Amino acid sequence: MLKFLPGILLLQAVTVALVLMAPTDLENWGWLRLLIPVVIVGVLTAFWLGAAVAHKHKDDISRLQECHAKERESLRVNAERAKTRVMKQAHQETMQEVRRTSTEANIKVGMAFAGAAGIGGLLLLTQFITLGLLMLTTAGGALGGYVMRIRQEKAKANNLPTPSAPSSKPRLINASPPAK
Template sequence: MFKYFFGIVAVQIATVALVLLAPELEGIGWLRLLIPLFVIGFFTAFWFNSIASHKSKDEVYEAKAQHAREREKIQLNAERAKTKLVQKTQQQIAREAKITHSKANFKVGAAFAGTIGAGALMLLTELLTMGLLTISTAGGALGGYVMRARKETKLLKQINQNNGSDNQAGNNVLKKPVKTIPKSKVKSSPKK
C-alpha cells in the first residue's frame, strides 16, 4: 500500500508545482501544462505496473513453493501408507498361510495315523505282509510330507527375510524383474 501512496503523493506534488509555475493558463498555456502532466501520469502508470507485476510474481512464486511443499508431504504420506499396507498384507498372508498349513498338517497327520492304525490292525489280524506294506507306505509318505513341509518353511523364512531387508532399504517387495514387451510385438491401433 505504501508503495502506491508515495507514487500518488509524488504525482500530486508535481501537478501542484506545475500549476503554480505555469505563467498563464489561457489558450495554448493549458496545453503547455497538460503535456507535462500527461507525461508524469504516463511514467507513474508504468511505475505502478512494475510494482504490481513484481508483487504478483512474488505471490505466484510463493504459491508454487507452497504447492510443492504440500505435494511432497502428500507423496510422503502416500508412500508411508503404501509401506504400511504392504507390511500389513504380508503379515495377513503369513498368518493365513500358517493357519492353512496347521489345518493341513492336522488333516494329513490324522490320515497317516489312520493308515498306520489300519496297518497295525492288519498286523494283529495276522495279515503280516499287508500290514507291513501299509505301515511302510504310510511312514514313507509321512517322511516325504515332513521333508516337504520343512523345505517350504525354510523357503518362507528366506523370502520373509529378503522382503524385510528390501522394505527397510526402500526397494520393491518382490525381486522378480518386470517383463516388458518389445516394441516390435506391440500392434498400434489405426489412427482416425
C-alpha cells in the same frame, strides 16, 4: 497497498505544484504548458506503479509455487507411506493365511497318517501281519516324503540349500561317466 501510496502522493504533489505555478491566463496554447508536464509525470508514475505491481505479482506467484511444491512433496511422501503400509499389511495377512492353511493341512495329513498307522497296527494285532506291515510301511514312507517336502519348502523359503533328493536317472555300477 502501502507500496503504491508514495507514488500516488508524489503524483498528486507534482500535479498540485504545476497547477499552482501555472499562469492564470491560459489562453490559446497556454494550457499545453500545464498539461504536458502533468501527462509526463502521470506516465512515469504509471510505469513506476506498474513495475511495483509486476514485482508483487511475481513474488506472489513464486510464493504459491513454493507452497504448492511443498504440498505436492508432502502428498507424495504420504502416498508412499500409505502404499508401504498397505503392502506390508497385505503381506502380513497373506503370510498369516498361508500359516493357518498350512497348519490345517498338517493337522489333516497327520490325522490321516495316524489313522493309517492305527489300521496297520490293528491288522497286526488281528493276525493280518503281511497286510498290517504293508499298511505301516506305506504310512511311514508317505510320512517321510511329506516331512522331506516340508523341509525343502522351509529351506527354499529361508534360501538355504535344500536336502538332496536322489537323482532321477539311475546310474550303472560299472558304467563310465557320461561324456560332456
